[in-house]
Amino acid sequence: MSVQKKTTCSHFELWVQWKEHQDIEAKKQLIELYLPIVDFVSNRLAAGLPRNVSKDDLTSNGVLGLIDAIEKFDYLRGLQFETYASWRIRGAILDSLRSGDWVPRSVREKAKKIEEAYQVLEQQYLRTVTDAEMSQYLEVTEKDFRTMVQDVSIMTLCSLEDPIREEDSEMRISVLVDETAKNPEYKVNEHFLKSSLVEAIDKLTEKERTVVSLFYYEDLSLSEIAEVMSLSPSRISQLHSKAILRLRSVLEKNKAILMEA
Template sequence: MGRKAKKTIDVEKWKRWREQGDRQAEIELIEQYLPLVNYVAARLAIGLPDTVSRDDLVSFGRFGLLDALKKFDYMRGLQFETYAMWRIRGSMIDGLREVDIIPRSVRDKAKKIEEAYTALEQQHLRSITDEEISGHLGISVKELNQTMQDVSFASILSLDEPITDDEEQKHSRQAVIIDERAERPESALHKDQQKKILAETIERLPDKERTVVSLFYYEECSLTEIAEIMGLSASRISQLHSKAIFRMRGALNRSKESLLNE
């Protein structure tokens, strides 16, 4: 859906609702775009544990759709579907966070790996290898890869809504990679700087990680689709995705610390 031809919106219907308070027009818009909720739920569920209910995702997503309908600027001639899917996905992720389905042990593992990437890449000023990370953590590469797969769900939930409501400014979802347990980088780091730092970090990612990021965040492919495209297993794609997330969040953390120490 994200890659289909651009659709035009029914401006008159939007005007009837938003300017004239036409309740029927509102109902028609909700019914028209409700399938987006099921679409986003199906794609998001691919990377989530079986214990996550699809019905729960749909329920969370409906709030996101209503929020998108209220906030969308229909006079700008932009595509509502793209904007709404951001809002719907963000609402689903917020809902999952609220029910706190990530075990403490997984959170702890994710934190240790993120700290390792931040420290080692700051020290060496380059992308760190699996061997270097595993050595720093005192585990084998095999154990590291298994841990990466374990924390892949946590890394997916670390993706928040876009940092701007401006459709023209949303170049990719990677601009909002945030650690919810830490002080948000935007409190100390300007958003334009975040985008620049993340863009530079993506360029320095190892080839496979950069491909996963491009397909997942720019082309909106699911992890399963990426696995088929790259000829790798879904678990391997999850590992590559987690590594890329930790590198990018580490770059943000280093920049925030540098700014605070100036």
């Protein structure tokens, strides 16, 4: 019975049956229909997490995020459910990891030091700084610096429920604006931040730009990128972490400029 229903009902009809008539069978079909999104998001997140983090746990929490998305999604607004669900699934997984205290305080402190170092040195030299310059600034060996970058690779993930800054109560989700209701100030800020991001990406090393492009635009996993670039997965993880830390430092600096303007 349910199989026949799946073949005769369109996605829109399933949404109507669930939202308008609270049809539990329609809800179950929507969950099954969009389960691949959970696999996609959990696989991408797993690539940057320690091995002791269970992939099954990520998937389980991702399913909870999918169910929450299906329950809260307004199908009448004409928005893409896949995009909305991806954020909800990602947020659910990261929230579960955060509640388990998966990132030690020492790792957070290392990430903050590296971000601040990139911001100070690249503002000073007006170019991409080398590992040697970073090591000298942080007063560690280059080997220790690479180890630090590897250690903070798990910090390159974020959730919409995270505060914009550690000392702020405002969350990232609060700055998301309805695509149908952009005001002029938002457009100016959006253009400024996009320009800043493009400029920051241009300052990355060639290998860092390649990793960012393959990971975020081509949807390759870190292991797949390692094969493409003929490098070890750990090296790819380092390049990804360094790129994200550089981009974060630039965006934080420019966000502060916007707030002062």
